[in-house]
Amino acid sequence: MKNITKTIFALLAVLTIACNTDDVQDRPIIEGVDAPQITAPESGAIYVLSPGNESLQADRFVWTKANYNGDVVINYTLEIDNSGGDFSAPQTLGGTVGDLQLSVDEGTLNLACLNLGATPFVANNFDVRIVSDANGFSPMASNVISITVTPSGCLGQYAVGAGIPSAGWGWNSPLTLNCNNNVLTAKTDLINDAFRFFTTEGDWNSGRNFPYYQGLGYIFSSVLIDAGDGDNNFTFTGTPGSYRLKIDENKKTITVARSTVSSGFEPTSTWLVGAATPGGWSWSDDSETELPLISDNIYEVPVTLTSGESFRVFLGNDGGDSWGLGDRNYPWYINEGYTISAELENALDGDSNFRYTGPTGMRILKIDATAKTITLI
Structure with a gap:
């Protein structure tokens, strides 16, 4: 009886194995055949x-x-x-x-x-x-x-280098430039040394140096030059201090604006308003052109000037119509002993504004209060 029982169990085991093997063999093989198009x-x-x-x-x-x-x-x-x-x-x-x-x-x-x-x-x-x-x-x-x-807009960028003391040549504390309406800005201390911009934090290969922007047709504040080092970084040559650093991807400019002075208060930039400037005779919708301090006693801005039209320098901007905050016309600078570019003349209108006589296009307007010059580059 025991032998018969063992024989039955053996037969069942064989049948089970045979059934499992057949199931596996009959099961369809799933594989990638045709890629999507x-x-x-x-x-x-x-x-x-x-x-x-x-x-x-x-x-x-x-x-x-x-x-x-x-x-x-x-x-x-x-x-x-x-x-x-x-x-x-x-x-x-x-x-x-x-x-x-x-x-x-x-x-x-x-x-x-x-x-x-x-x-x-x-x-x-x-x-x-x-x-x-x-x-x-x-x-x-x-x-x-x-x-x-x-594409439109821009991503935030970073800057590192000895010219930015808070960052240095490392990624522990890079300067972050935030983007708004295609304009990247950051406030930082600058000294007379080199730095470079980067699109990706921690990635040295994402660097954008002076020739990169130059090749895209950018115009720079005169205190930002090619370092002439192995990486062609930027070098800041202005008065060391606290500045607003700005990359304007709409106007294709890279500029600085002094944000503190030795007396400890925030200075007020000067402003250009007039038909010769992009915003015309208006203070609305940020139409006015900022003429910032870029180094001690030097005001400078890249601006598109229209030939034959006039403008005036204003001393303040309260966010609205700022006509009454003080201004300086052509005779004011002449009376102070300034030498003025031949492409700028007295408009001889009711306010003796400046008239621009050069070709229409982007120019760098520079007012040097130490040398007492107004030049166009």
Whole structure:
């Protein structure tokens, strides 16, 4: 009887193993077969992004379903990289679980392009692809389409170097320049030494030196020069002290403005108002042009001047119409013994304003209260 029982158990074990082996052999093999393909937009699409439109749809990206030869949950990720890039460090525009389309708003596209190093307000070329992923299987990448994006705005930047004592040449306490309406600003102490701007904190390879901005057509305060060192950093040559450092990506200027003086109070910049300046004869909507102190007794600003038109120097700005806060016209400077550029003359209007007679364009207006000169560069 015992032998019969053992025989029955052995037969059952054999049958069980045989059934399990057959089940495994009959089970379908799931594997990646066909990668997804982007069907919209078409390659060559162009996007011009605008401030204030961050929530608006830039485009809807559509693709075909990935084929994994089985019933699996598929995740899709929309990636963007610089034109010709290898997608080793792409930006992500979003993703879906199973859905075959994704709406991308302007803010998301704009930020991704800027993070890839795009120059604001300039057309930049990018590659876009969709990547499918199913748990336990290798990702599959789609075809690549090319798009052109003109981004707006800017990301915050950083500055380090011996010329900025609080930062030095390290990343323990970099100077942060915050961005607002495409203008980066920071208040810092400056001394006569070198520094450089960076787009990514802690990344030495993200540096932007003097020739970088020069190549983009930027104009600099005269106290900011090429250090002429191995990295062509910036060097500050003005009076050491506390300054506002500004990168204006709209006007393409990099300037400084003195923010403290020895007596301990915040000085008031002078201001240019008039038809020769971009804001015309108006104080509304920040139309006036700031003429800041860039070093002891030196006021300077890059400004677009219109030929044949006039302007006047004002001593104060209370945030509203500041006509009564004091001003200086052409005769005032002549009476004080100033030598004035031949491209500036007495307008001979009711207020004896300055008239600009040079060619219309960006100029650097400089008033040196020590040398008693008014020059145009």
